[in-house]
Amino acid sequence: MAKSAINNELPVSRGNARPNYEIRPPSIFGFNLLANLSKLLQYKDLVWTLSLHRIKVRYKQSVLGILWAFLQPISMMLVFTFIFSLIARMPSEGIPYAIFAFTALLPWNYFSTSVANATSSLVKDAQFVTKVYFPREILPITYIVAALFDFAVASILLAGLLIYYQIALTVNVLYVVPILLVLTCFALAISLIFSATQVRFRDIGMAVPLLLQLWLFATPVIYPLSAVPARWRSFYVLNPMVGIIESFRDVVLKGEPPNMRYLMFSAVVSVVLLFVSYLYFKRVEATMADFV
């Protein structure tokens, strides 16, 4: 290699702004939400690059590539349709069962993929955590962005199904935006709690797949909310995913506005939980590198 041809004199260029900050022992009372968020904003390019990286690595070196984003919800839909409409006859409020289940599986898969991948994110990228400084919440966040990408790809398929079953969208479909926002907040909150805890207690990694499976059955994905007996319903809707999934299906398939009481409940729980989980995550972050 012609090493002599390489120019060794690199220009030294740097900005004028010198950040000035203090590092102190961790304390709950020292939590500064704005400072943490502005730090996170400084690293937005890393969030973007790392999210792209997640997506690329997932589909690189697989023959079917991006098709996997379609295959997962389709196969789940086919299995559930086979079991619950051909064998068990699950009620689906007059909607063809395949699209009934598929529509709920989209946001559900977004949630479960996010949580499942984000939980192990800090442990999996331990070499980053112990060698480089950056706000650690970026690691779980990038898995959520990657799952959102899968959600977007699978939405194309939903559009196809809507055309096939001749279901017309109404203006109420715009509710999808706030519903997704609430869902993202909730997924992020759960991911922050699980991933931070996973650093010290690897049991979380074992428990999450099981938990997600049980959670799926406690959420109106493969059956409608109306199938839940009325006397249990007030207890049942304490699960924030109920309001989110049911609302998503209402606005897309029925063209109706969502049940505001359920959706607002999910929104309030998600936002409060997100704040608490961020506080917890930042406290654990301080000494994360010593344990991971």
Added chain:
Amino acid sequence: MIDLKFDTVSKRYRIFKESETEGSRNALGRLSRRLRGNWSDFWALRDVSFEVSRGEALGLIGQNGAGKSTILKLLYNITTPTKGRIRVNGRLAALIEVASGFHPDLTGRENVYLNGSLLGMKRNEIRSKLDSIVDFAGVSAFIDTAVKRYSSGMYLRLGFSIAAHLDPDILLLDEVLAVGDAEFQSRCLERINQLRRAGTTIVFVSHNLGAIENLCDRVFLLRHGEIYRSGAPRYVISEYEHMLTSMPAATAKGLIDVHDAPASEIVSVIFYNSEGRRTTMFATGDAARVEVELMVHEPVEDALVEVYFYSIFGNIHSHFSTEIDGPTLDLQKGRCIIEFDCPQLPFEVAAFNIESSIKLRGSSFNEHVDYKRTGSINITRGKPVHGAFHTPHTWTVRSVAPPDSDHSTPAIVRNVD
């Protein structure tokens, strides 16, 4: 102008004792150990205070576990202090492990983006520097190849090149010179010097005392989590050498089983330079005299004495034994010094750990009467080495008489070295 300030900083690591029956990741086991108080505290740093001025290059030396890397980790915010405050004034970047953020399946280009943004660069900043990064690393032809197909040299060069383009106000360096070939290391040093001339504040951790002396304005010698000595590089390095050589020789662990009272012991292995001064700093090609001091408790017949030069990664670099070219040693009771003379040290620039052993002739590779780690030496730039090592040599020119001449020309003999 103060860029870095440590104000009575302490860092504690809590080490939970693991028993055979409880796994470390077992929450219940850990909880019960926590409740029983079954842990020990390790203070990696104790009440350390110092300031680093803008543009200053500070070196940190000391033995493993003295607290050098903990200082860097705290500065870089990888972990937080247990007590005290740290003030940082400037954009800080660290080279703790070159290429640690590479993903093997991604191409060189994709990894530049990934690694660059992990180190805190903006995407457009990376885009504008991409060509320069790739050129400096010399991997232009392979930039769209997955890095798992790279040679380890290419991997290192690309990793360093990204970091070299960070242009921080404050640069933290941890043992960056411990990897790669001589060419790579000299390029690293050159870039570091260049940043230094441009006014970058540098904190440099290395076992390479020669590099510390060349690069730093001020050096701290750390010991048991405290600043044991601080001051001009030459002074602190010689204090460190003194500390290393005057320390009781530690028995190298895990290599042999030494019975409680060996028949003879290695007391010390001391290096002297050509002026007879005791030192651990040599340049390539320097003369060295090594004295191995033994304490013989019971007479040992037909003993062998060996001196090993280990690289800092623990592989054997060179091994000298009286078995090969030394005298027959019948050790008598009392003190005894075995001298080993090396007219020209052949080693390249590096640091070596010295280990030494006494053994019986014919005993196996790891059967020793005594075996000890006895200190370390540093080789700095001396006679230029292009290749693996230097060797003593002479040059001779003999002119051959032309066939038609009837009187012979006297040979011209010239010695170099």
